[in-house]
Amino acid sequence: MAQTDTNIRNRIRTLRFHHGEMTQQELADQVGVSRQTINAVEGGKYAPSLEVAFQIAEVFDVPMEEVFQYDPGESWS
Numbered sequence: 001m002a003q004t005d006t007n008i009r010n011r012i013r014t015l016r017f018h019h020g021e022m023t024q025q026e027l028a029d030q031v032g033v034s035r036q037t038i039n040a041v042e043g044g045k046y047a048p049s050l051e052v053a054f055q056i057a058e059v060f061d062v063p064m065e066e067v068f069q070y071d072p073g074e075s076w077s
Contacts, residue, residue: 006047009069013042015060031055 016022024038031038033052040046041056048056057064 005045007071007073008047009044009071010042010067011069012038012056012067015062015067019060027056027059030059 012027016024016027024042025035028035028038031052032055037046037048037052041048041052053064053068057067060067
């Protein structure tokens with residue numbers, strides 16, 4: 001699995017596939033962001049704002065926890 005720049009993982013690619021093979025552009029249009037933003041979020045290069053995260057979950061009609069998962073990595077203790 002590729003190394004990501006954030007500790008937030010997501011299932012956007014899988015959800016797009018299960019929603020009629022939705023393109024990144026189609027998702028971007030429904031959310032109101034650029035395709036590049038969706039690409040960066042999907043690839044783990046960018047953590048979306050809370051508002052965008054909720055909008056993405058709404059497009060797929062699933063709870064946000066089904067789209068995004070937080071992986072804290074190593075513990076600070």
